[in-house]
Amino acid sequence: MILVLAGGVGGARLAMGLARVLSPGKAAFVVNTGDDFEHLGLTICPDLDTVLYTLAGVHNPATGWGRRDETWSALDTLAELGGETWFRLGDRDLALHLLRTQALRARAPLSLVTRMLARRLGVRHAILPMSDTPVRTRVLTDRGELAFQDYFVRLRCRPRVRGFRFAGIARAQIPARLAALLASPRLRAVVIAPSNPYVSVAPILRVPAIKRWFACRRVPVIAVSPIVGGAALKGPAAKMMRELGAQASALGVARHYRTTVDGWVIDRADATCAPRIAALGHAVCVTDTVMSDARKSEHLAGEIIRFVHLLSRGRASF
Ligand code: FO1
Numbered sequence: 001m002i003l004v005l006a007g008g009v010g011g012a013r014l015a016m017g018l019a020r021v022l023s024p025g026k027a028a029f030v031v032n033t034g035d036d037f038e039h040l041g042l043t044i045c046p047d048l049d050t051v052l053y054t055l056a057g058v059h060n061p062a063t064g065w066g067r068r069d070e071t072w073s074a075l076d077t078l079a080e081l082g083g084e085t086w087f088r089l090g091d092r093d094l095a096l097h098l099l100r101t102q103a104l105r106a107r108a109p110l111s112l113v114t115r116m117l118a119r120r121l122g123v124r125h126a127i128l129p130m131s132d133t134p135v136r137t138r139v140l141t142d143r144g145e146l147a148f149q150d151y152f153v154r155l156r157c158r159p160r161v162r163g164f165r166f167a168g169i170a171r172a173q174i175p176a177r178l179a180a181l182l183a184s185p186r187l188r189a190v191v192i193a194p195s196n197p198y199v200s201v202a203p204i205l206r207v208p209a210i211k212r213w214f215a216c217r218r219v220p221v222i223a224v225s226p227i228v229g230g231a232a233l234k235g236p237a238a239k240m241m242r243e244l245g246a247q248a249s250a251l252g253v254a255r256h257y258r259t260t261v262d263g264w265v266i267d268r269a270d271a272t273c274a275p276r277i278a279a280l281g282h283a284v285c286v287t288d289t290v291m292s293d294a295r296k297s298e299h300l301a302g303e304i305i306r307f308v309h310l311l312s313r314g315r316a317s318f
Pocket residue numbers: 007008009035045046047049050065066086087088089093149152153
């Protein structure tokens with residue numbers, strides 16, 4: 001069993017690759033909920049939905065988020081009526097938010113709601129929110145503290161980042177299913193997807209029960225660099241790194257994670273970083289990490305599985 005920590009579009013693409021090569025009994029996905037927010041009276045869970053739609057094969061391939069074959073009648077009418085339309089919610093997507101909000105209001109745990117939605121969308125792999133209780137990422141910027149989606153979508157990541165706060169993290173409760181997987185003797189490795197280290201991965205690592213697992217883990221942790229050739233393939237990770245004084249490179253991300261990670265998967269474009277990442281004590285796998293289509297996602301998944309076997313047998317590989 002491999003547990004994958006994922007957030008955002010990069011996380012969803014790797015999830016798709018791993019779900020194609022590993023059965024539901026061999027791979028489960030833990031997803032960031034720090035991006036979640038209440039909007040138009042609905043509880044929106046962007047990272048959960050991006051993984052859900054991608055594994056269901058109904059995601060919008062152009063954006064990575066939201067659904068394909070979408071229509072926008074509700075949003076267009078919202079505009080006519082003077083409602084907020086900066087966060088684009090399509091008609092099909094809205095139906096899911098209505099159902100989830102209704103279930104959450106009836107006190108159903110987020111993990112149970114997510115499991116119900118996954119089943120109805122034909123997804124058999126476990127998609128687990130990092131917490132059944134709310135966690136909200138707050139972005140500290142040169143324009144004050146912002147809710148994540150205000151920073152990311154409404155202000156298009158323009159403010160300069162100074163730091164982050166994860167409201168609710170101290171009392172975050174992992175789903176029972178996740179606690180069982182973390183304690184399972186079948187767990188072979190944890191894989192950190194190529195997601196934004198600050199706003200997609202950090203919230204997951206800061207959930208108390210997950211933080212404790214990392215502190216006394218007995219299986220390897222492998223991370224896929226979200227930075228290729230000095231740039232993030234999608235989103236503001238490189239910009240955030242520069243604003244926070246870190247080097248926006250595969251080496252910079254490896255330094256950021258330090259001892260949290262045992263093995264690094266970096267792109268061929270960053271092969272020259274391999275020895276310096278290895279000098280941090282990490283094993284390094286150099287391969288093609290750009291998941292521009294499903295076949296490449298599957299290929300990367302295969303490379304990660306091979307890397308897990310190597311590390312599990314205690315042999316590092318370059
Ligand atoms: N991202 C945007 O840049 N603009 C949007 O209008 C937008 C709408 C949206 C609706 C549903 C959803 O699940 C995701 C959506 N996203 C949008 C992406 C979202 O902000 C990001 O996926 C995550 O929060 C960060 O990875």
